[in-house]
Amino acid sequence: MILICNLVFLASQTRDAYNNKIPEEETSRKKAAENVNKRAHAFEAEFLLTLQQNCNDFIPNKYQQKALKCFPKGLDSLEPELRYDTRSFMPGPPSPILGITQA
Numbered sequence: 001m002i003l004i005c006n007l008v009f010l011a012s013q014t015r016d017a018y019n020n021k022i023p024e025e026e027t028s029r030k031k032a033a034e035n036v037n038k039r040a041h042a043f044e045a046e047f048l049l050t051l052q053q054n055c056n057d058f059i060p061n062k063y064q065q066k067a068l069k070c071f072p073k074g075l076d077s078l079e080p081e082l083r084y085d086t087r088s089f090m091p092g093p094p095s096p097i098l099g100i101t102q103a
Contacts, residue, residue: 005064008047012040019087036080041067042082046074 016022016036022093023032037068051058071077 005044005047008044012036012043013020015086018089019084021084029043031065037079040082042071042075042078045071046051049074 013036016039021032023029024035048060048064049066052060058080075083
């Protein structure tokens with residue numbers, strides 16, 4: 001279960017990178033890193049809340065309990081300025097490396 005939570009955390013950070021929420025300039029990076037981590041923990045809490053609702057035998061560990069305490073409503077616990085819509089994904093051309101030769 002911990003590994004799935006790590007995946008959710010990493011996926012949130014990947015989403016931030018894809019949506020240009022991680023600035024390149026050094027002066028903005030510290031605050032942005034805090035925001036990236038807050039969003040990642042909120043996504044993690046959202047996942048844990050879903051588990052609690054759907055898996056009767058799920059018992060969060062201490063780390064997970066802390067995430068749920070900090071973000072008791074999951075994503076709805078985030079400050080409005082930290083929320084954003086994910087931009088559309090624009091897939092590239094088919095890749096012969098993956099064995100895909102036509103769309």
